[in-house]
Amino acid sequence: MRTLKLTQDTINSLLTDLLKRSPSQYTEFESKVGEIIENVRAKKDAAVFEYTKKFDGADLTAENVEVTEEELAMAYKFVQPELLKVIRKALVNIKTYHEKQKQYSWFDSSENGIMVGQKVTPIDRAGVYVPGGKAVYPSSVLMNVMPAKVAGVKEIIMTTPCDKNGNVNPATLVAAKEAGVDRIFKIGGAQAIAAMAFGTESIPKADKIVGPGNIYVALAKKAVFGHVSIDSIAGPSEILVLADETANPSYVAADLLSQAEHDELASAILITTSEKLAAEVLAEVQRFTHELSRKEIIKKSLDNYGYILIAPDLNTAIDTVNEIASEHLEIVTANAFEVMTRIKHAGAIFIGEYSSEPLGDYFAGPNHVLPTNGTAKFFSPLSVDDFIKKSSIISYSKEALEPIYKDIIQFAECEQLTAHANSIRVRFED
């Protein structure tokens, strides 16, 4: 972890470093992913099962690719009762928060018979990808499924890789069942994304595919975008803490480490106006790191993407926060709420010294699927918005069309679209 003076040069080199972590840097995998997608599209189940044998070592067939009710019931026996209890508590908060995101159809009408509006409908079927492997994140299942559920999506399917015996992690299954997933398929990787994008004999086609995954999954999602909708393409996690001399260095250090432990590409940055705090946080980071189980990952991510930046003043610090557009932002300053109003770009904003980032990961209710790597400048957290879409509504009476029909003809003729003009004219010819 480097301590540096905050200058435009520092920021530029930091931003260049962070962008190196972007999935779009790995175009060398694109052709391999393209091949998997084309094969699944053409050969459907047969290709999916072949890739599953190759990559996951499992023998899947149309008969055993889907998780059964019995497997779900068995999963509950393997999950700690305490975990089930917190999953259920968290789900209440996640549901409550996302219900406030609901959008409603509206219309506007006038007495001469004009109605314009916007109709909101959920998508028909959502596909949620859940990674397998060593790390298992039931919280991620809740966060990806619940917005679809609240949006009113009729069918939510999930894919997650199985082990070579065809088993899926029980905590993943329990989280899926609790969140309300309708069908679960034991497949992973680019082949699972392709199966949900185009449909196979066993896997139904989804309208939108969401969920995190490795580089193959990320590139596959990008490749199928347009055939289906996808959430934003996730990169490695980040935290940015904006703190002044009022902050508790121990809390700040602990929060920086909570993101650094995710993986070696994770980034943890402190921007502070206080040199004293900077030194104290660095000491606390070193003290904690020794005690933590994931210290090897933490050391690597801090070495590569960990920064303590000393800003000349709060305004400069805020400008930098907006330039970085971090996934997670903690504001631990005097007048933190006022500072929040000046933040333009961040995935999630945590205000005050008790709003620790993991509170948002698990419990507070807002979604933990957030735009990474500067994409908070144009992407939003995963939300109910991702699972609805809108249709414009237009209804004009004859009385409403008559005073403007010549204007429309005029416009159409200027664009040399004579059939457009004709479709208006024909209504007033008689």
Next chain:
Amino acid sequence: MRTLKLTQDTINSLLTDLLKRSPSQYTEFESKVGEIIENVRAKKDAAVFEYTKKFDGADLTAENVEVTEEELAMAYKFVQPELLKVIRKALVNIKTYHEKQKQYSWFDSSENGIMVGQKVTPIDRAGVYVPGGKAVYPSSVLMNVMPAKVAGVKEIIMTTPCDKNGNVNPATLVAAKEAGVDRIFKIGGAQAIAAMAFGTESIPKADKIVGPGNIYVALAKKAVFGHVSIDSIAGPSEILVLADETANPSYVAADLLSQAEHDELASAILITTSEKLAAEVLAEVQRFTHELSRKEIIKKSLDNYGYILIAPDLNTAIDTVNEIASEHLEIVTANAFEVMTRIKHAGAIFIGEYSSEPLGDYFAGPNHVLPTNGTAKFFSPLSVDDFIKKSSIISYSKEALEPIYKDIIQFAECEQLTAHANSIRVRFED
């Protein structure tokens, strides 16, 4: 234009035909587009000017790539006063409609010091692509720019190709000025998309790129997705008319033709429960086609993608409408409003016999940039939503965190994220 009985087989072959028009079918251009993007990313202005010379025949430099105030003033002299008048009238409706789409930041709080919420901010800079060539569509400029303006985007830039003398169509320039574009650059094609995605010495980087274009533009937008946000990938236009025996065959025919004239890949479909109407519409289509200036295009698009489908009953017809998920849908039946409530998937829905599709293209206010080729199942019309993004807000007091802090630790430890657990624990250790 074929008249067929509506069966599941008919629908399947129709959907297969329509999908042939999708830009994702043209992957052979991908490597060419990829090369243009990489060149612009690396060599910036130099590459942009080289491609402009090659494709548009124009000699551009950093000094003349941007449209000047003088050129804008000159453009006003070349535009018919009638066109300017309808542009201004249309803009009032477009602005009024889009203002109703505005979303607001919200928060929810409780007495023990919990606040969760969602902050809405506009993106900083939008990039609008406007095609050049023979067809000039000032209405498209208005529809792409106005939602960004209403969203509160600070800077809106536009790119559009120039002719070999460096001139841009005056109607395009006037529409851009009227809608409130801040800067206009005389470049087009994949090189313009790349320039807006990565920035060059002359062209600033945009956060979101919207606007229609040819296959190179569509593929370039898909390729830069993730670096920036994009609107949905547009395919050729479509109209679907759902009509019963109460419909006026002449109006229906004219409306079908208004989309068929767009290009040879455009599609026009009538689904009706009335064999009589089907025959009458076909006769009217033939009568009108002879009279229309774009009859060659119309004939080709109707031959390939024009259908009249006779449905056994209204329910089957509605199911088919939802399966096709057309860009434009006209409902010309008895109880048209009730039928509308049963439509799940369509870009824009036009209700009743005076709600002709071109009314929506130019004048009513809703956006004419709509999801095509079945993507209305998951994409929405271009809207203010496209130019805003959201940040989650989380603020907990110590009193709020204390009763649940052990739950969060529990969850984090189940996921083996010990630094996450530590960041909560450290706050209650003392």
